[in-house]
Amino acid sequence: MKSDDFFLEKVEKLEELAEGEPCALVRRQNVEWITHFPGLAFHADFESEEYTLVVHRMDSRAVREWPIPETVEVITHDEANRLTPARAVDDESAARKVPCYRVKNVNEDVTRARLSKSKSELRFIEELVEATERILVKVLPPEDSEAEVASDLIREATIRGFQTAFDPIVAYDEGAGVPHHRPSPEEKTWTKCALVDYGIKMVYCTDITRTVVSENEAGDVLEVVVNALEEALRELQAGVNPKELEEELRGWMEDEAPGFEFPHSLGHHVGVTVHEGRLMGRLPEGAVITVEPGLYSDEFGIRVEEMVVVGKRKCRTLTKLPRVWER
Numbered sequence: 347m348k349s350d351d352f353f354l355e356k357v358e359k360l361e362e363l364a365e366g367e368p369c370a371l372v373r374r375q376n377v378e379w380i381t382h383f384p385g386l387a388f389h390a391d392f393e394s395e396e397y398t399l400v401v402h403r404m405d406s407r408a409v410r411e412w413p414i415p416e417t418v419e420v421i422t423h424d425e426a427n428r429l430t431p432a433r434a435v436d437d438e439s440a441a442r443k444v445p446c447y448r449v450k451n452v453n454e455d456v457t458r459a460r461l462s463k464s465k466s467e468l469r470f471i472e473e474l475v476e477a478t479e480r481i482l483v484k485v486l487p488p489e490d491s492e493a494e495v496a497s498d499l500i501r502e503a504t505i506r507g508f509q510t511a512f513d514p515i516v517a518y519d520e521g522a523g524v525p526h527h528r529p530s531p532e533e534k535t536w537t538k539c540a541l542v543d544y545g546i547k548m549v550y551c552t553d554i555t556r557t558v559v560s561e562n563e564a565g566d567v568l569e570v571v572v573n574a575l576e577e578a579l580r581e582l583q584a585g586v587n588p589k590e591l592e593e594e595l596r597g598w599m600e601d602e603a604p605g606f607e608f609p610h611s612l613g614h615h616v617g618v619t620v621h622e623g624r625l626m627g628r629l630p631e632g633a634v635i636t637v638e639p640g641l642y643s644d645e646f647g648i649r650v651e652e653m654v655v656v657g658k659r660k661c662r663t664l665t666k667l668p669r670v671w672e673r
Contacts, residue, residue: 350415350416350417351466352382352415352464352466352467352470353380353381353397353415353417353418354417355464355466355467356379356380356459356464357380357390357392357397359459360380360390360452360456360459361390361392363434363452363455363456363459364390364392364433364434364450364452365434365450366392366393367392367432367433367434367450368389368390368391368392368393368430368431368432368433368434369389369390369392369432369433369434369435369452370387370388370389370390370432370434370435370436370440370443370444370446371387371388371435371436371456372386372387372388372435372436372437372439372440372443372444373436373437373453373456375460375617375618375619375622376388376436376453376456376457376460377399378549378618378619379456379460379617379618381399381414381415381418382412382413382414382415382549383399383401383405383409383412383414385399385400385401385402385405385409385420386400386401386402386423386443387399387400387426387440387443387444388400388418389426389429389430389432389444391429391430394430395417396419397415397417397418397419398418398419398420398421398429399414399418399419399420399421400421400422400423400425400426400443400444401420401421401422401423402422402423403422403423403424406420406422413548413549423443426443426444426445427445429444429445430445431445431446431447432444432445432446432449433446433447433448433449433450434449434450434451434452435449435450435451435452436451436452436453436456437451437453438451457623458630460617460618460622461615461617461622461623461630461632461633462630462631462632462633463617463632463633463634463655464632467550468632468634468655470549470550471550471552471616471634471653471664472664474508474546474548474550474551474552475552475554475653475664475665476666477506477508477546477552478544478545478546478552478554479554479665479666479667481499481502481503481506481544481546482499482542482544482554482556482667483667484498484502485498485499485542486542486556486558486671487540487558487671487673488516488518488536488540488542488558490534491529491530491531491532491533491534492516492517492518492521492527492529492530492531492533493516493529493530493531494531495514495516495529495542496513496514496515496516496529499514499516499542499544500514503546506546507548508546508547508548509546509547509548510544510545510546510547511545511546511547511551511552511553511620512545512553512620514529514542514543514544515527515529515541515542515543515544515555516529516540516541516542516543517529517540517541517542517647518533518535518536518539518540518541519533519536519537519538519539519645519646520644520645520646521533521541522538522539522540522541522557522642522646522647522648522649523642523643523644523645523646523647524642524647525609525610525640525642525647525649527541536560537560537561538559538560538561538563538564538645538646539557539558539559539560539561539564539568539646539647539648540557540558540673541555541556541557541647541648541649542555542556542557542558543555543649543651545620547620549618550616550617550618551616551617551618551619551620552616552620552653553616553620553636553651553653554651554652554653554665554667555638555649555650555651556650556651556667556668556669556671557571557647557648557649557650557671558671558672558673559648559671559672559673560672560673564646564648565672566603567603567606567641567646567648568648568650568670569670570599570602570603570641571599571639571640571641571648571649571650572650572669572670574595574598574599574639575637575638575639575650575652575669577595578591578595578612578637578639579637579652579654579660579661579663580660582629582635582637582654582656582660582661583629583656583657583658583659583660583661584628584629584630584631584656584657584658584659585628585629586628586629587627587628587629588612588613588625588629588635589612589625589626591612592611592612592625595608595612595639596608599639599641600641603641605643606641606642606643606647607641607642607643608639608640608641608642609642610638610640611624611625612625612637612638612639613625613635613636613637613638613651614635614636615633615634615635616634616635616636616653617634629656630656631656631657631658632655632656633655633656634653634654634655634656634664635653635654635656636651636652636653636654637651637652637654637661638650638651638652650669652664652665652669653665
């Protein structure tokens with residue numbers, strides 16, 4: 347990854363939001379978004395084109411292992427007093443980390459900018475999705491215990507130079523009926539379904555779920571979930587409020603599968619954190635989101651989760667794995 351390709355695009359956005367004034371970001375997500383490291387602060391002096399990442403002293407060595415843009419200078423907190431006072435910040439706590447005065451708060455603007463990904467960001471996220479799917483196909487359909495499969499997924503990410511974006515969810519039968527099930531070392535076999543929810547991280551995150559089914563009932567529920575997913579992908583586009591669609595799909599899905607419920611949201615934004623924001627309000631063009639309808643009961647649960655890019659007239663699906671997966 348060429349970090350500067352992402353960085354210069356983001357600096358242009360930030361300069362516009364800060365109206366050219368020296369700017370400091372201190373919210374963890376915002377700092378990681380622009381520098382690729384979750385440091386204490388990012389300071390930008392646009393006039394002199396000096397960009398600085400402020401880190402804790404104990405991170406001064408660790409930061410060398412991260413893909414920090416070459417044009418960003420890394421300093422420790424004790425050196426921050428030499429920076430030009432910032433006039434635009436994303437949080438009132440900025441003054442404890444960098445000098446600032448006459449503060450303009452840009453956090454909401456930065457958040458909106460962070461949600462709409464640039465072409466460079468989208469290309470990199472697409473590569474991460476492909477890497478995630480290459481790992482997933484190694485464990486589907488699962489043959490070991492839930493905990494062993496989860497461990498395999500973590501190991502596969504590590505040996506490829508990634509982190510896991512969250513603790514993998516591997517859930518068989520009744521366990522799959524719990525949306526955030528913790529993998530059990532005891533569950534070695536499954537009869538109805540096996541759900542695997544997994545993502546990796548290298549600056550940006552991925553989040554993909556597939557459910558493998560074997561019994562007719564589970565297959566019927568999977569069909570309902572996939573139909574809901576495909577309907578969502580037809581309807582979602584920039585400017586659409588996904589909450590309205592979510593409620594429509596919830597009612598239809600629960601009618602089609604009596605005894606099952608769809609208790610969570612239709613999806614979420616994905617970026618430098620796996621849950622970068624809730625799907626609320628009208629979707630911005632260029633956002634990367636998950637679409638993940640699911641149905642759950644005491645007997646089993648089914649979820650299929652895609653990563654998509656929100657377009658002006660439709661969504662572009664980044665994930666390529668089959669949605670219907672049978673043993």
